Amino acid sequence: DAGVTQSPTHLIKTRGQHVTLRCSPISGHKSVSWYQQVLGQGPQFIFQYYEKEERGRGNFPDRFSARQFPNYSSELNVNALLLGDSALYLCASSSSGGGIPGYTFGSGTRLTVV
Amino acid sequence: QKEVEQNSGPLSVPEGAIASLNCTYSDRVSQSFFWYRQYSGKSPELIMSIYSNGDKEDGRFTAQLNKASQYVSLLIRDSQPSDSATYLCAVSDYGGSQGNLIFGKGTKLSVKP
Numbered sequence: 001d002a003g004v005t006q007s008p009t010h011l012i013k014t015r016g017q018h019v020t021l022r023c024s025p026i027s028g029h030k031s032v033s034w035y036q037q038v039l040g041q042g043p044q045f046i047f048q049y050y051e052k053e054e055r056g057r058g059n060f061p062d063r064f065s066a067r068q069f070p071n072y073s074s075e076l077n078v079n080a081l082l083l084g085d086s087a088l089y090l091c092a093s094s095s096s097g098g099g100i101p102g103y104t105f106g107s108g109t110r111l112t113v114v
Numbered sequence: 115q116k117e118v119e120q121n122s123g124p125l126s127v128p129e130g131a132i133a134s135l136n137c138t139y140s141d142r143v144s145q146s147f148f149w150y151r152q153y154s155g156k157s158p159e160l161i162m163s164i165y166s167n168g169d170k171e172d173g174r175f176t177a178q179l180n181k182a183s184q185y186v187s188l189l190i191r192d193s194q195p196s197d198s199a200t201y202l203c204a205v206s207d208y209g210g211s212q213g214n215l216i217f218g219k220g221t222k223l224s225v226k227p
Contacts, residue, residue: 033214042118042202042217043158056214090157092215102148103215105157 002027004093004106012112013081021076021109025093031055032074033103034066035090043090049074078111086113116141118205120218128226133190135221137203140184146206147179149188152220153199162188193225 005024013019025032031050035043045058049068063079072093078085088110092103117140127133135149146165150158162177164170164186170177176189186205190197200220207214 035215035217040219042204042219043215045214045216048214058214088157102146102160102163104160105150108157 004091004104006089006091006106006109008109009107010110010112012114015081015083015113017081019078019081019111021078021089021091021111022073023076023091023093023106024073025091026095026104029093029095029104030072031094032068032072033092033094034074034076035092035105036060037088037090037108039087046076081113083113086111116144116205116207116216118203118216118218120201120203120221122219123222124224125221126224126226127193129193129195131193131225133193133197133223133225135188135190135201135203135223137186137188137218138184139186139203139205139216141205141207141216142181142184144184144205144207147177147186148204148206148215149175149177149186150202150204150217151197151199152202158202190223193223195225195227198223198225 033048034046037043047066048056052068066076068074088108090108091106094103149162152158164177164179174191178187202220203218204215
C-alpha cells in the first residue's frame with residue numbers, strides 16, 4: 001500500500017520564480033495538510049484541505065496557495081520565491097479532518113531558492 | 115500564539131538506558147498529542163499518540179500526558195543507537211475549527227554504544 005507521495009523530491013529555483021509542489025495522500029485519506037520545515041525547526045503549518053475545501057491556513061503570506069483535487073491529491077503553489085522559502089515542504093494525510101489518529105507524512109520536497 | 119516547547123538538546127544517553135523527552139504546550143484546549151521521530155534528512159514518522167491523561171505504552175515507548183500541567187513526555191526504554199534522531203512533539207487543537215498540528219522545535223537524542 002503506497003504511503004503519501006510527493007513530487008518532486010528536490011527542486012532548485014531562482015528568486016522571483018514560481019513553484020508547484022504535488023502530493024498524493026494515502027488511499028482513502030481525504031485530508032491533506034502542508035507544512036514547511038526550515039532547518040533546525042519543527043514543521044510549520046501552511047494549509048489543510050478536507051474533502052476539497054480549505055479547513056485551515058497558517059501564518060503564511062498570500063504568495064502561498066493550495067488546492068485539493070477530486071481524487072484528494074493536492075498542490076502547493078508558491079509565487080515570487082524568496083531566499084527564505086528554502087525549506088523542506090511536507091505533505092501529510094489523514095483519514096479524518098483533524099488530529100486523530102495522527103497525520104502520516106510524505107518524504108517531502110526539498111526546495112532551494114538561489 | 116499557541117506554542118509547544120521542547121528542550122532542543124542534544125540529549126545523550128548510553129545504550130540500554132532510559133531516554134526521557136519532555137514537552138510543554140500553551141493552549142489548554144489542545145486535545146491530541148503526538149510524538150514524531152525524524153532522522154536527519156528524512157520526514158517525521160509518527161511513533162506515539164495520546165489523547166487522555168495518564169500513560170500509554172507501545173513496546174519500548176511510553177507517552178505520558180498531564181493536561182492540568184500542560185505537559186507531555188516520551189520515555190524510551192532500553193535505548194538503542196538506532197533511536198538516535200530528533201523527536202518532535204506535536205499538539206492538535208482538533209475539536210475546534212482546525213485540526214492542524216503545532217510542533218515544537220524538536221529534541222535531538224543521541225544514544226551512545
